[in-house]
Structure formats: C-alpha cells, structure tokens
Amino acid sequence: xxxxxxxxxxxxxxxxxxxxxxxxxxxxxxxxxxxxxxxxxxxxxxxxxxxxxxxxxxxxxxxxxxxxxxxxxxxxxxxxxxxxxxxxxxxxxxxxxxxxxxxxxxxxxxxxxxxxxxxxxxxxxxxxxxxxxxxxxxxxxxxxxxxxxxxxxxxxxxxxxxxxxxxxxxxxxxxxxxxxxxxxxxxxxxxxxxxxxxxxxxxxxxxxxxxxxxxxxxxxxxxxxxxxxxxxxxxxxxxxxxxxxxxxxxxxxxxxxxxxxxxxxxxxxxxxxxxxxxxxxxxxxxxxxxxxxxxxxxxxxxxxxx
Amino acid sequence: xxxxxxxxxxxxxxxxxxxxxxxxxxxxxxxxxxxxxxxxxxxxxxxxxxxxxxxxxxxxxxxxxxxxxxxxxxxxxxxxxxxxxxxxxxxxxxxxxxxxxxxxxxxxxxxxxxxxxxxxxxxxxxxxxxxxxxxxxxxxxxxxxxxxxxxxxxxxxxxxxxxxxxxxxxxxxxxxxxxxxxxxxxxxxxxxxxxxxxxxxxxxxxxxxxxxxxxxxxxxxxxxxxxxxxxxxxxxxxxxxxxxxxxxxxxxxxxxxxxxxxxxxxxxxxxxxxxxxxxxxxxxxxxxxxxxxxxxxxxxxxxxxx
Numbered sequence: 001x002x003x004x005x006x007x008x009x010x011x012x013x014x015x016x017x018x019x020x021x022x023x024x025x026x027x028x029x030x031x032x033x034x035x036x037x038x039x040x041x042x043x044x045x046x047x048x049x050x051x052x053x054x055x056x057x058x059x060x061x062x063x064x065x066x067x068x069x070x071x072x073x074x075x076x077x078x079x080x081x082x083x084x085x086x087x088x089x090x091x092x093x094x095x096x097x098x099x100x101x102x103x104x105x106x107x108x109x110x111x112x113x114x115x116x117x118x119x120x121x122x123x124x125x126x127x128x129x130x131x132x133x134x135x136x137x138x139x140x141x142x143x144x145x146x147x148x149x150x151x152x153x154x155x156x157x158x159x160x161x162x163x164x165x166x167x168x169x170x171x172x173x174x175x176x177x178x179x180x181x182x183x184x185x186x187x188x189x190x191x192x193x194x195x196x197x198x199x200x201x202x203x204x205x206x207x208x209x210x211x212x213x214x215x216x217x218x219x220x221x222x223x224x225x226x227x228x229x230x231x232x233x234x235x236x237x238x239x240x241x242x243x244x245x246x247x248x249x250x251x252x253x254x255x256x257x258x259x260x261x262x263x264x265x266x267x268x269x270x271x272x273x274x275x276x277x278x279x280x281x282x283x284x285x286x287x288x289x290x291x292x293x294x295x296x297x298x299x300x301x302x303x304x305x306x
Numbered sequence: 307x308x309x310x311x312x313x314x315x316x317x318x319x320x321x322x323x324x325x326x327x328x329x330x331x332x333x334x335x336x337x338x339x340x341x342x343x344x345x346x347x348x349x350x351x352x353x354x355x356x357x358x359x360x361x362x363x364x365x366x367x368x369x370x371x372x373x374x375x376x377x378x379x380x381x382x383x384x385x386x387x388x389x390x391x392x393x394x395x396x397x398x399x400x401x402x403x404x405x406x407x408x409x410x411x412x413x414x415x416x417x418x419x420x421x422x423x424x425x426x427x428x429x430x431x432x433x434x435x436x437x438x439x440x441x442x443x444x445x446x447x448x449x450x451x452x453x454x455x456x457x458x459x460x461x462x463x464x465x466x467x468x469x470x471x472x473x474x475x476x477x478x479x480x481x482x483x484x485x486x487x488x489x490x491x492x493x494x495x496x497x498x499x500x501x502x503x504x505x506x507x508x509x510x511x512x513x514x515x516x517x518x519x520x521x522x523x524x525x526x527x528x529x530x531x532x533x534x535x536x537x538x539x540x541x542x543x544x545x546x547x548x549x550x551x552x553x554x555x556x557x558x559x560x561x562x563x564x565x566x567x568x569x570x571x572x573x574x575x576x577x578x579x580x581x582x583x584x585x586x587x588x589x590x591x592x593x594x595x596x597x598x599x600x601x602x603x604x605x606x607x608x609x610x611x612x
Contacts, residue, residue: 128522140522165518176508180501184524186495191570193492201566202482212471212483214498216434216446218490220526222493260507264497267569
C-alpha cells in the first residue's frame with residue numbers, strides 16, 4: 001500500500017462538499033487531484049496545492065490510489081463512472097471508489113456491480129455535516145462496504161471525516177442510513193414550519209415561540225437552525241427547498257422498494273413539492289412555510305398579501 | 307401584598323407536576339396548602355412541611371394569597387373551580403389563580419370568564435419540563451395574563467419556575483404556545499418512530515442508526531430521549547401514548563378553531579390514536595412505533611410476530 005507521502009487521491013465534483021473534501025486531502029499531505037466541469041473550481045483547487053486538475057478524471061485516473069465521488073445525484077455518479085468518457089475503465093484494477101453522493105440503495109448496488117466489472121471496490125459512503133464540516137475535514141461518513149474498501153480508503157477517511165460509522169459490509173446500507181437521516185431532517189424542517197405557521201395564525205410573536213421551543217423538549221436541530229431564518233424573514237438559501245424535494249423523493253423510493261408505509265415523510269414530501277411548485281424551490285428550505293396561506297410572516301411585503 | 311413569610315399558596319392536583327410545584331413552594335418558604343383526592347399524596351405533602359392539606363381546597367380557600375391548579379385537563383379545572391363543591395366561590399376576591407394544566411385557548415378563556423365573575427384574576431400558565439424539573443422548582447412556564455396576575459403570583463413563579471415566558475396579556479396565548487410546543491413534541495416522537503421503523507425494515511442495526519442521528523442534523527430532543535427506549539426495547543411509560551392522543555387532540559381542536567391546516571400534526575394524531583386502539587395506550591409514547599407491521603424490534607417476543 002502506498003505511504004501517505006505518495007498516496008494519490010482523486011475527487012470528482014468540486015461543489016461545496018467535494019471542494020472541502022479535496023482541500024482536506026491536500027492538508028493531510030495526500031497528492032490530490034480534482035475533476036469538475038467548472039474551470040473556476042479547478043483553478044481554485046490548483047492554487048490550494050492540488051497535484052493536478054482536469055475537466056475529466058480520465059486525465060489522471062491511472063495515477064490514483066483512491067477515488068472520491070461527490071457529484072449531485074445517482075445519474076451523475078453513473079455518468080462520470082460509466083458514461084461516454086467515464087473514468088471507470090481508466091482506473092487501475094483494485095482502486096477503491098468512495099461514492100459519497102446521496103443516492104438510493106438500489107442505485108448504490110447497481111453502481112457497485114458496474115465497478116466490480118472493472119475489478120474496482122466500492123465504498124457506499126454518503127456524508128453529512130454541510131460545507132463548514134467538509135471544509136474542516138470533519139464530515140460525518142456513514143459507510144458500508146468490504147474491509148478491503150475501508151482499508152484502501154483509510155488515508156482519505158482520515159483526511160475528510162470527523163466520524164466514520166461502519167454500518168456493515170453490504171452495499172446499500174450506507175445509503176439507506178443517510179436516507180433515514182434525511183427523512184428526519186426533512187420532516188423536522190416541515191414540522192417546524194407547520195408549528196411556526198400555527199403560532200403566526202394564533203397571534204403569537206414568532207421570536208417568543210422560537211425562544212420557548214429552543215429551550216424545551218419540542219426542539220430539534222433543524223428547528224433551531226432553520227426556524228431562525230423564518231423569525232428573521234431571511235430565505236437566503238443555505239440548503240434549498242428543491243434539495244428536500246430530491247431527498248424526500250429518495251425516501252419515497254426507498255419506502256416503495258421496501259414495501260413500507262411512511263405517513264409523515266410522505267406528507268412532508270408533499271409539502272416541499274408544493275413549495276417548489278409555488279415558486280419557492282430555490283429559496284432556503286425553511287421557505288416550505290410559505291405553503292400556508294392566511295398568515296403574515298416576518299419579511300412579508302404588504303403587496304404579497306393582497 | 308403579603309410578605310413571603312406569610313404568603314399562603316394553595317396547590318390543587320398533587321400528581322408528579324403538582325407535587326413538585328408544592329414542594330418547591332415549601333422550600334421557598336411559602337405557607338403551602340395542598341388539595342387532592344389521593345390521601346397518600348396529602349400525607350406525603352404534610353410530612354414535607356405543608357401548612358395544611360385537604361381533599362377539597364374549600365377547606366383553606368379563605369386563607370390563600372394565590373392558587374395554582376395542576377389537574378389533568380380542562381374538565382377537571384372547571385370541576386375544581388366551579389363544580390359542586392368548587393373552590394372559586396370560597397376564594398377572596400382578587401386572589402390570583404394560576405391555571406397550569408395543558409388546555410385549549412377556548413377553555414382558558416371560558417375559565418377566565420368564570421373566575422372574573424367572582425372577582426378573581428387568572429394567569430394562563432401551562433408548564434413543561436417534566437417531573438424532574440417540577441421537583442427541582444425549575445419548570446418552564448409559558449404564561450399570559452394581566453400585570454396584576456403576574457405580580458400577585460410572583461412569589462409562586464419564583465418558587466416553581468426556572469424560566470417564565472411572558473407571552474402577552476391575552477388569556478389563551480399561554481395555552482396556545484404550549485399547544486404549538488406539543489405539536490412539535492408529538493410529531494418528533496412519531497417521526498422518530500417512523501424513521502427507526504424504516505431502519506429496522508432495511509436491516510440497519512437500530513443502535514447504529516440511533517448513534518448516527520443523535521450526532522447529526524437529523525436529531526431532536528424527543529428522538530434522543532424516546533428512541534433510546536426503542537433501542538432498549540423498554541416501553542415502561544415515562545409519558546404514555548394516550549397523553550399524546552390527548553395533546554394532539556388539543557392541537558387538532560386549536561387548528562379547527564383557527565381554521566388552519568396541519569398536515570403533519572394531523573398525521574401524527576392518527577398514528578398515536580392507532581397505537582392506542584391497538585392496545586398500546588398505557589405504554590411509553592415511543593410505543594407508537596408498534597403501529598408498523600412487517601418489522602422486528604428489540605424486545606419483541608417471537609410469538610408476537612406469529
């Protein structure tokens with residue numbers, strides 16, 4: 001196995017999470033390569049000390065000891081690996097591939113099969129923690145895969161993760177843990193919005209309601225983080241409504257695949273979908289509160305209530 | 307106004323919350339009187355230094371500078387105040403009455419009107435924090451009412467509360483804040499149950515799922531507290547399923563009175579009601595997870611899955 005000094009890792013997808021992961025690899029002393037269609041992102045990573053960057057990871061694939069994929073969804077993962085100009089055929093057999101996008105268990109299993117055809121090991125390894133933790137090399141990683149995959153990705157996990165949960169060996173378990181987590185995150189945002197909307201309807205000052213809840217047993221991480229935006233009337237997107245349309249859609253796919261009812265998650269999915277169709281898809285996910293009519297919220301313009 | 311040394315307070319309803327409040331008043335040096343139909347509770351409070359106890363507060367009503375009511379629901383509040391043998395007619399005019407049961411805004415307003423007919427001031431003051439905080443004199447009080455009511459109850463609030471939120475002067479606001487809080491508490495328990503049920507269906511070890519969520523953005527106070535019981539397979543009631551059937555019923559009443567839709571709370575209400583009808587009403591509220599079929603949970607007996 002390569003020593004750290006000569007360990008070459010590639011990162012595909014240099015959005016906020018992928019860029020944070022790549023920079024964390026550089027900081028940890030790994031020879032780090034980056035790929036993205038965004039030339040600005042490549043320049044930024046190059047300036048930060050990347051070994052090399054390119055629009056396609058095919059350019060440096062044969063040098064890699066490990067590959068991390070942090071693109072937006074399963075379709076993009078499949079495209080960069082197996083599509084026209086995909087990287088899988090250029091990787092050396094045995095190279096471990098860490099797939100960290102939020103995807104369904106079925107997609108994770110399909111991707112693992114595709115990689116196995118090239119003799120490549122997959123780690124099913126979604127991440128959480130947001131851009132701040134990614135930048136700090138402290139992402140939470142929920143991973144399943146073989147011991148070989150965990151071992152081969154050891155230097156990368158050390159560099160990018162604050163905490164690694166080993167869920168098991170079966171591909172799909174990591175993805176499912178992330179999806180169950182997103183079920184809770186999405187329902188909690190929608191529940192916070194529903195509660196604050198009811199408070200507004202009842203004439204309760206929202207800052208007082210926020211203060212009571214965040215000091216009591218009704219609190220959630222998402223309530224505390226997102227309902228602050230409602231109190232401030234500031235829907236600048238940190239994570240957008242459409243992200244939860246996507247993630248609760250994955251929750252719904254998972255429920256269907258497992259033949260399992262999810263009364264609350266399906267309701268929250270409808271709420272986010274309604275918010276997106278009403279034109280709030282690109283706003284902060286707390287804007288799901290805007291599906292409620294008959295209330296006045298902080299930041300509302302008088303003409304919006306006509 | 308009476309000095310602390312000669313301030314007489316009565317507490318009606320010596321369950322876990324009322325007993326904690328009464329003991330906190332004794333500890334604060336108030337002359338404390340207790341009323342309950344349970345003779346054991348009266349003896350216990352007497353032994354702790356109560357000024358006096360009785361099955362009915364009519365026995366000591368004329369001595370009181372303030373009254374606190376901590377019975378189970380609105381019907382009981384009305385009964386002890388205005389029913390046959392009710393205490394309202396025996397209180398001295400001007401005595402402030404702190405109504406701390408979880409009730410609807412409409413009931414709070416009706417009770418305030420009834421008290422006003424006797425020249426009595428009401429504080430609409432639901433509490434939270436559970437038995438432990440009540441015993442420590444650190445309840446959270448969400449209160450609305452007149453300045454006179456707040457002032458008259460000052461020594462009591464000092465004795466029983468860790469934090470007092472003054473929501474406004476209108477009777478009903480305090481009750482509504484508590485009900486909005488219970489909406490979140492109930493939805494979060496049901497969402498936690500739904501997420502853990504899905505994890506069980508997917509074959510994810512529940513202790514791992516619990517560990518991931520409680521260290522991530524999907525966490526809630528209720529998830530962390532109640533889903534521990536699911537992981538341990540221990541449904542010893544701390545707060546029972548039927549309490550949330552009652553409280554989410556109050557949420558539904560409030561929604562109807564305000565002509566406001568609550569997609570998630572109505573779904574959670576159905577989930578707790580189903581759990582109660584399936585025979586789990588007296589179990590811990592986390593037993594709402596038992597409405598999901600087709601899964602195996604910690605503590606399940608093999609014959610239960612036949």
